[in-house]
Amino acid sequence: MLIHREGYKIIVITMLILAGINIAFMSIFGDQHIVSKIVLSISLIFFILIVQFFRNPLRKTVLNEQHVIAPADGKVVVIEEVEETEYFKDKRRQVSIFMSPINVHVNRNPISGIVKYAKYHPGKYLVAWHPKSSTENERTTVVIAGSKAEVLFRQIAGALAKRIVYYVKEGQIVEQGSEMGFIKFGSRIDIYLPLDAKINVDLNQKTKGGETVVATLA
Numbered sequence: 001m002l003i004h005r006e007g008y009k010i011i012v013i014t015m016l017i018l019a020g021i022n023i024a025f026m027s028i029f030g031d032q033h034i035v036s037k038i039v040l041s042i043s044l045i046f047f048i049l050i051v052q053f054f055r056n057p058l059r060k061t062v063l064n065e066q067h068v069i070a071p072a073d074g075k076v077v078v079i080e081e082v083e084e085t086e087y088f089k090d091k092r093r094q095v096s097i098f099m100s101p102i103n104v105h106v107n108r109n110p111i112s113g114i115v116k117y118a119k120y121h122p123g124k125y126l127v128a129w130h131p132k133s134s135t136e137n138e139r140t141t142v143v144i145a146g147s148k149a150e151v152l153f154r155q156i157a158g159a160l161a162k163r164i165v166y167y168v169k170e171g172q173i174v175e176q177g178s179e180m181g182f183i184k185f186g187s188r189i190d191i192y193l194p195l196d197a198k199i200n201v202d203l204n205q206k207t208k209g210g211e212t213v214v215a216t217l218a
Helices: 005-029 032-054
Strands: 067-069 074-084 090-099 106-108 113-121 139-145 149-158 164-166 179-183 185-195 214-216
Touching: 005 032, 074 185, 090 214, 113 164, 139 164, 149 164, 149 179, 185 214
Parallel strands: none
Antiparallel strands: 067 214, 074 090, 090 185, 106 179, 113 139, 139 149, 149 185, 164 179
């Protein structure tokens, strides 16, 4: 299993803290005492959960200029027509994907093209499914201009996610399915599509980042 580079520091720190806790309990109770064994078991489970959160599985993206692929693993929680007020300033089709703490949290570019807009917004940490999380939470907004259309997507922090990382910048040429960022510990991504885009997913459908085709551009 590949581990994402964003997890290296956290995994090492977690390992050192858990090792210190277990050494302390074993020095007090002995390594065969039930208390020491319980603490060790809980520590191992917690460590495995942290490691699996930062897993980075290989994904095979079939490049297609008409397809908008899922930027992340998760579940589709919103499909609706909305007013996009930051960049397009008109009506768009919004598809939102919620990532639970057990999902892979690597974020990927939904289309190939040129990054026309990339901006970070500090903000609150409302739960990711809150209606105002798209405009009030910590977030990034990225717009990629492809051969068929411009697609906007937002990384949105949730109640647990306190750190959004994104690697793209304005003027950069990106490839569909390539890494664009990472959100730590639960979050959501909103995708804003042209109104004539055909939506290929349903509410509550699970997505696989880099592979699931969310929409087809006209």
